[in-house]
Amino acid sequence: xxxxxxxxxxxxxxxxxxxxGDRKFPVxxxxxxxxxxxxxxxxxxxxxEKTVEAFHPEAGRGLDFxxxxxxxxxxxxxxxxxxxxxGIVIDNSSAFxxxxxxxxxxxxxxxxxxxxxxxxxxxxxTTAILVVAxxxxxxxxxxxxxxxxxxxxxxxxxxxxxxxxxxxxxRVLLEGGPAQARKFRHPLPFNVIPHIDSFQPNAYTxxxxxxxxxxxxxxxxxxxxxxxxAVRIPTLRVHGEAVTIETERPVTAEAARAVLAxxxxxxxxxxxxxxxYPMPLTATGQYDVExxxxxxxxxxxxxxxxxxxxxxxxxxxxxxxAVQIAERMLPKA
Amino acid sequence: xxxxxxxxxxxxxxxxxxxxGDRKFPVxxxxxxxxxxxxxxxxxxxxxEKTVEAFHPEAGRGLDFxxxxxxxxxxxxxxxxxxxxxGIVIDNSSAFxxxxxxxxxxxxxxxxxxxxxxxxxxxxxTTAILVVAxxxxxxxxxxxxxxxxxxxxxxxxxxxxxxxxxxxxxRVLLEGGPAQARKFRHPLPFNVIPHIDSFQPNAYTxxxxxxxxxxxxxxxxxxxxxxxxAVRIPTLRVHGEAVTIETERPVTAEAARAVLAxxxxxxxxxxxxxxxYPMPLTATGQYDVExxxxxxxxxxxxxxxxxxxxxxxxxxxxxxxAVQIAERMLPKA
Numbered sequence: 111x112x113x114x115x116x117x118x119x120x121x122x123x124x125x126x127x128x129x130x131g132d133r134k135f136p137v138x139x140x141x142x143x144x145x146x147x148x149x150x151x152x153x154x155x156x157x158x159e160k161t162v163e164a165f166h167p168e169a170g171r172g173l174d175f176x177x178x179x180x181x182x183x184x185x186x187x188x189x190x191x192x193x194x195x196x197g198i199v200i201d202n203s204s205a206f207x208x209x210x211x212x213x214x215x216x217x218x219x220x221x222x223x224x225x226x227x228x229x230x231x232x233x234x235x236t237t238a239i240l241v242v243a244x245x246x247x248x249x250x251x252x253x254x255x256x257x258x259x260x261x262x263x264x265x266x267x268x269x270x271x272x273x274x275x276x277x278x279x280x281r282v283l284l285e286g287g288p289a290q291a292r293k294f295r296h297p298l299p300f301n302v303i304p305h306i307d308s309f310q311p312n313a314y315t316x317x318x319x320x321x322x323x324x325x326x327x328x329x330x331x332x333x334x335x336x337x338x339x340a341v342r343i344p345t346l347r348v349h350g351e352a353v354t355i356e357t358e359r360p361v362t363a364e365a366a367r368a369v370l371a372x373x374x375x376x377x378x379x380x381x382x383x384x385x386x387y388p389m390p391l392t393a394t395g396q397y398d399v400e401x402x403x404x405x406x407x408x409x410x411x412x413x414x415x416x417x418x419x420x421x422x423x424x425x426x427x428x429x430x431x432a433v434q435i436a437e438r439m440l441p442k443a
Numbered sequence: 444x445x446x447x448x449x450x451x452x453x454x455x456x457x458x459x460x461x462x463x464g465d466r467k468f469p470v471x472x473x474x475x476x477x478x479x480x481x482x483x484x485x486x487x488x489x490x491x492e493k494t495v496e497a498f499h500p501e502a503g504r505g506l507d508f509x510x511x512x513x514x515x516x517x518x519x520x521x522x523x524x525x526x527x528x529x530g531i532v533i534d535n536s537s538a539f540x541x542x543x544x545x546x547x548x549x550x551x552x553x554x555x556x557x558x559x560x561x562x563x564x565x566x567x568x569t570t571a572i573l574v575v576a577x578x579x580x581x582x583x584x585x586x587x588x589x590x591x592x593x594x595x596x597x598x599x600x601x602x603x604x605x606x607x608x609x610x611x612x613x614r615v616l617l618e619g620g621p622a623q624a625r626k627f628r629h630p631l632p633f634n635v636i637p638h639i640d641s642f643q644p645n646a647y648t649x650x651x652x653x654x655x656x657x658x659x660x661x662x663x664x665x666x667x668x669x670x671x672x673a674v675r676i677p678t679l680r681v682h683g684e685a686v687t688i689e690t691e692r693p694v695t696a697e698a699a700r701a702v703l704a705x706x707x708x709x710x711x712x713x714x715x716x717x718x719x720y721p722m723p724l725t726a727t728g729q730y731d732v733e734x735x736x737x738x739x740x741x742x743x744x745x746x747x748x749x750x751x752x753x754x755x756x757x758x759x760x761x762x763x764x765a766v767q768i769a770e771r772m773l774p775k776a
Contacts, residue, residue: 259592259685301724302683304751309715313738337740339685350635352592352672382642391634405646407670418637
């Protein structure tokens with residue numbers, strides 16, 4: 111397969127290149143594109159060192175897959191034209207996620223939605239991590255309500271976000287000065303910022319509403335009541351999510367644990383007697399979403415369940431999910 | 444008033460001394476006690492520099508108020524004996540919080556519970572921060588269910604917790620080595636640990652159950668359904684709390700904001716158009732609990748509300764609340 115990675119020098123782009131190799135995606139040709147500013151960078155790839163080229167409007171010619179991780183504006187401007195050049199476009203931006211004729215896919219949940227589409231949207235990172243755990247629970251117990259509070263890492267804002275957290279933490283510790291904010295709205299070191307993406311008229315942020323909107327679409331459950339509080343915290347990688355659900359049918363921690371243990375894309379990490387539960391420390395670099403702290407809550411009588419997820423948002427939340435979609439679209443041997 | 448601070452060299456003890464001065468508590472004599480190991484330390488106090496003495500069993504003699512912030516074991520061993528020596532004992536440990544004959548008090552909520560008691564328990568930090576916002580909302584709209592996810596700072600584990608976070612963050616940034624854990628169960632820098640205090644048979648932690656048990660007692664609402672997920676994150680001071688409630692009567696963000704704006708101990712910090720919301724950065728050192736991100740959630744139809752709190756857990760969560768209790772117990776002039 112001839113594969114193009116668009117936004118190759120970004121945090122997600124670099125992970126896509128790595129994941130293609132790790133999963134032995136059958137790449138025969140690999141083209142790397144970036145903005146003119148980053149063009150000329152050389153990156154290690156499964157096919158050896160490659161130089162990143164500046165994007166140009168005909169860059170999709172001759173490609174079987176275009177994996178886009180640039181920006182919503184870029185995708186709105188170029189994704190459909192790239193698809194028209196013949197390749198399948200898998201877009202990591204939010205540009206098309208909610209368009210009726212564009213599938214929004216987490217393969218473990220709704221691979222069938224891909225159908226014959228040539229443009230597929232990759233979901234928001236927090237959403238992808240959530241639905242791999244939520245869908246099997248829904249299938250087993252039904253789902254009435256979802257409440258999520260997130261613990262989101264700096265890498266949600268890309269490589270610049272991680273660089274800023276590290277540099278500003280150094281500033282606080284070494285210079286004793288107050289941290290500065292550039293990529294984030296406020297200084298992130300030793301702080302908590304309950305604000306990711308822009309505020310909507312309903313006073314939720316766009317990030318919080320993405321979790322609601324996208325989860326409903328991916329799970330094919332348009333009316334699912336879901337409320338999210340999205341919070342940036344000073345971690346580098348991996349989003350945590352504290353999830354409370356009300357189920358249709360009675361649920362126990364044991365039954366939920368058994369369901370999640372069999373769920374694709376989920377790893378149950380739940381041995382509290384030995385202080386084993388999901389954490390960024392252990393979930394970083396992992397493909398599976400860690401699920402733990404699984405317990406019945408009596409807030410919803412016999413229908414309440416609490417659990418905690420940690421997922422590497424550069425992987426399941428972005429690069430891995432994109433490559434998994436591409437894998438599902440490979441021609442049958 | 445003759446005041447003794449027991450555990451004077453700890454993170455909370457130091458704050459108690461500061462708060463006594465800031466609030467002009469009528470201190471005529473101040474005795475500072477610690478373990479033999481810390482005795483001899485000199486501390487700045489409202490009455491000038493004072494040397495900390497080693498605790499001894501008769502240390503309560505001649506005191507009007509004994510403010511204890513040592514440990515549950517210490518309080519179980521000594522609190523009642525100190526009270527028998529004549530002073531009023533306000534205990535920051537969890538030793539007596541749930542005993543029927545010991546009032547558990549957040550003055551803005553249940554000052555009347557103090558009655559004629561000579562031993563008063565100061566609540567868990569997360570609980571104190573929560574109930575100052577929860578009780579006025581309950582009075583205005585009724586309360587059916589509470590779901591809380593916390594973002595708890597290293598100082599919840601005392602001065603050693605803060606020291607460890609700073610030292611280990613330095614280790615990661617400067618030496619490039621993996622962080623170590625001593626006070627915490629796992630390394631805290633750039634990590635998230637969904638585990639505070641010991642695990643209970645129901646798979647909740649004791650910290651999480653304290654929020655349920657203590658909130659019910661303080662609010663006089665024994666059956667309140669409440670589920671908490673308590674999470675340690677790499678911040679130094681101030682606990683954040685993402686709170687979702689279902690009310691008895693319909694609620695709107697505007698109505699809730701108006702209620703919280705009038706609530707004692709709460710400061711509404713909720714101007715999202717200008718990126719103003721509660722954060723550790725702004726709540727550190729503040730007496731009032733910051734409340735913001737106030738919004739209606741449709742998970743509970745017209746009865747759902749989400750909001751975010753940040754409170755300095757060394758102040759409202761500990762030292763300030765203890766001094767506020769003492770203020771209520773001063774002899775009437």
